[in-house]
Amino acid sequence: MIETIYIEKKIKNHPRTKFILKKFKKARVLEIDKYAEIFNKRNQNFRIQKANPNLILAHKNDGFVLPAPEGFGIGSSENFYFSHMYNCIYDCRYCFLQGMFSSANYVIFVNFEDFDTSIKNVINKNINSKITFFSGYDCDSLALENVTGFAKHILPLFQQYPEVDIEFRTKSIQREPFMSIEPMKNVIMAYSLMPDLMSSSLDNKVPSISKRIQVISDLALRGWKIGLRFDPLIHGEDWKSLYENLLEKVYNSIPLESIHSVSVGPLRFPKKMFKDILKLYPDEPLFTSPLASSKGVVSYDEKIEEEMSSFCKTLTLKYLDNSQIFRCYA
Amino acid sequence: MIKSNFLKKTSVRWVVALKEEAEVILDYYKMVLVNEKTLYPIYKNVEETHWLTLSGIGRHNSAASTSYLYTISKASKWTSWINVGIAGSGKGDYGNIYLVDKIFNQNANITYPATMPKSNLSKMTLLTTDIPITDYSSKELIDMEGSAFFDIASKLTTKEFICIMKIVSDGPSNDIKQLNKLKIIQLVKSNLSKISKVISYYEKLSENENQIRAKPYIFYKISSNWHFSVTQRTQLENLLRRLRVFCGNDDIMELIKQCENSSFVINALNNKIKGNKVDWSDV
Numbered sequence: 001m002i003e004t005i006y007i008e009k010k011i012k013n014h015p016r017t018k019f020i021l022k023k024f025k026k027a028r029v030l031e032i033d034k035y036a037e038i039f040n041k042r043n044q045n046f047r048i049q050k051a052n053p054n055l056i057l058a059h060k061n062d063g064f065v066l067p068a069p070e071g072f073g074i075g076s077s078e079n080f081y082f083s084h085m086y087n088c089i090y091d092c093r094y095c096f097l098q099g100m101f102s103s104a105n106y107v108i109f110v111n112f113e114d115f116d117t118s119i120k121n122v123i124n125k126n127i128n129s130k131i132t133f134f135s136g137y138d139c140d141s142l143a144l145e146n147v148t149g150f151a152k153h154i155l156p157l158f159q160q161y162p163e164v165d166i167e168f169r170t171k172s173i174q175r176e177p178f179m180s181i182e183p184m185k186n187v188i189m190a191y192s193l194m195p196d197l198m199s200s201s202l203d204n205k206v207p208s209i210s211k212r213i214q215v216i217s218d219l220a221l222r223g224w225k226i227g228l229r230f231d232p233l234i235h236g237e238d239w240k241s242l243y244e245n246l247l248e249k250v251y252n253s254i255p256l257e258s259i260h261s262v263s264v265g266p267l268r269f270p271k272k273m274f275k276d277i278l279k280l281y282p283d284e285p286l287f288t289s290p291l292a293s294s295k296g297v298v299s300y301d302e303k304i305e306e307e308m309s310s311f312c313k314t315l316t317l318k319y320l321d322n323s324q325i326f327r328c329y330a
Numbered sequence: 331m332i333k334s335n336f337l338k339k340t341s342v343r344w345v346v347a348l349k350e351e352a353e354v355i356l357d358y359y360k361m362v363l364v365n366e367k368t369l370y371p372i373y374k375n376v377e378e379t380h381w382l383t384l385s386g387i388g389r390h391n392s393a394a395s396t397s398y399l400y401t402i403s404k405a406s407k408w409t410s411w412i413n414v415g416i417a418g419s420g421k422g423d424y425g426n427i428y429l430v431d432k433i434f435n436q437n438a439n440i441t442y443p444a445t446m447p448k449s450n451l452s453k454m455t456l457l458t459t460d461i462p463i464t465d466y467s468s469k470e471l472i473d474m475e476g477s478a479f480f481d482i483a484s485k486l487t488t489k490e491f492i493c494i495m496k497i498v499s500d501g502p503s504n505d506i507k508q509l510n511k512l513k514i515i516q517l518v519k520s521n522l523s524k525i526s527k528v529i530s531y532y533e534k535l536s537e538n539e540n541q542i543r544a545k546p547y548i549f550y551k552i553s554s555n556w557h558f559s560v561t562q563r564t565q566l567e568n569l570l571r572r573l574r575v576f577c578g579n580d581d582i583m584e585l586i587k588q589c590e591n592s593s594f595v596i597n598a599l600n601n602k603i604k605g606n607k608v609d610w611s612d613v
Contacts, residue, residue: 003447004431028453030432030442038442045488048535052447197610236608275568282542282571285613290604301604 004054006032006105011059016110016149020057023147027055034058039086039103047280049104050091060109064118068134071329074188074227074261076132076165080122083138084109084150090140090171091204093286094232097138099273106144112153119157123164132165133158142170145177152177155184162186167227173207173215183223188260190227191216193250195242198234202286209246213253220258231265231328233308235289235300243312251319259320264312265328266305267291274298339540340533341409344382345396345479350514351415352384354522364402370395372402379533381405389435389460389478396482408539410491410532411483414525416499416514417456417473420466424504427521428454428471429528430494435477436460443480444489446531451524456496464506471496491539493532497521546570548579556592566592569599576606 005027011017035058068079086107135141145151158166167188196209220226271293291298346352359380361373371384381403385395429445432455454470458477483492497517500506549570589595
């Protein structure tokens, strides 16, 4: 439950602000000048805040669309991302958002129309390239869809550009607006997955793997293209049989022709971020894994990474074509 | 063992302007005067988990006494800081206690304290002034210390560990001139159960954080047996935090007992981590 909503004065009368406020009738509302005066203050405890986050409604001024980090793509030559929100309602122990912001409060930027303008500009500037946009790099793209309505807002824009792909990456089981509209060929519904045993320990507050697979199956049957993101790959006892069971279950639950792409990605933290996250959660079993620091990055050693990626790729090749499989290094 | 019990201790520091506001609290938490010759009067309980200072009136006093208490009581970074006192109000009900979640002062600085989650207490905005004001119109709460207390406490801990509570003592229908020592004591007394409920949350918060942040007990033992550089001490601490999740202290000591120097210790611990396979069915 959201107890307090901070609203930038500039957008207090914005229709989307009013729409969102209607969802939280009991919340205390405080006006602020700029979201940064709450969100960016250094003297905040992320872990304590994460237990009861508040909501900040803000106006984004710039940086609507940014180039995706290298190694994040799924086949296009130009990759961009945009985030209508900062932070996530889930609490995954491997997530970089734990060390990204000093606050665990959620920020929703209500000026969606400015995202539209920037997206169109980027498309026009890259008219001769194959482009993919990723929604929700700094958040889960659909987890708060019933509050923000962002996907519902942005989909019609991409209807105008059928040659441009957009990926919604999520761990949610949000079905709308997708079940109510005609599937679009340039939309990829991408789901992050890991074996149930690992997920139940690491994916806090996240719908179970079987629920996610059910939604993937429903959306696939409805005609939406599916992305499967085995990212990050988590090591541990029996990892091979755990991943084998997961992959077999997934590939046998959804129509293979609906799968747009599969990506596998190693577990990686920037060194400073790892230190911060370890301080927040020192008793986390994940951090007892054989992670080591090299060149400013904390990860499993290359041998483990390679073995896990190859294993998942080999299994996937039983069902899909090599051209559909990507390695994510971002 | 003694050290680990000490580290688990709760830690609360109170900054209260007037003796009348503090009296009931001092009594309830069994705090007594530490020494009559301190710059600001300081009280503490026997366990040294609760400390309180009487700041006197005004922002300067509040800021100075908060810093003073921090130094005298050797408060940790995970100490909870509490400011409780009476306040004027144009909107609140006389005798009611409120949590403060926004503070203005006359320099137009605005700050946003966090408040304890899931509390039944209502929240209000506080105006901290340098001179007493009786124009209560449109002001939720008015005091003379809150903003300075929050500014200083924010430098000592994160905002989740700071709490400001105000009891409405005067307003448009309750003349400030009618306020006396007995009435102030009574106002605090009638809110004591609510105050103690809030405080138990902050006690637990600091206790938990102290426990999470404390260096593993075995760190002290190992660092006294071998000489570690500053960088190595950080490495050692991080490795021990990770190892203690799946490895007992005796096993760790056994692992490193033959090590000739600190580098060998670090290597041995690193190798132990490298060889670990998390059993996800057991976490």
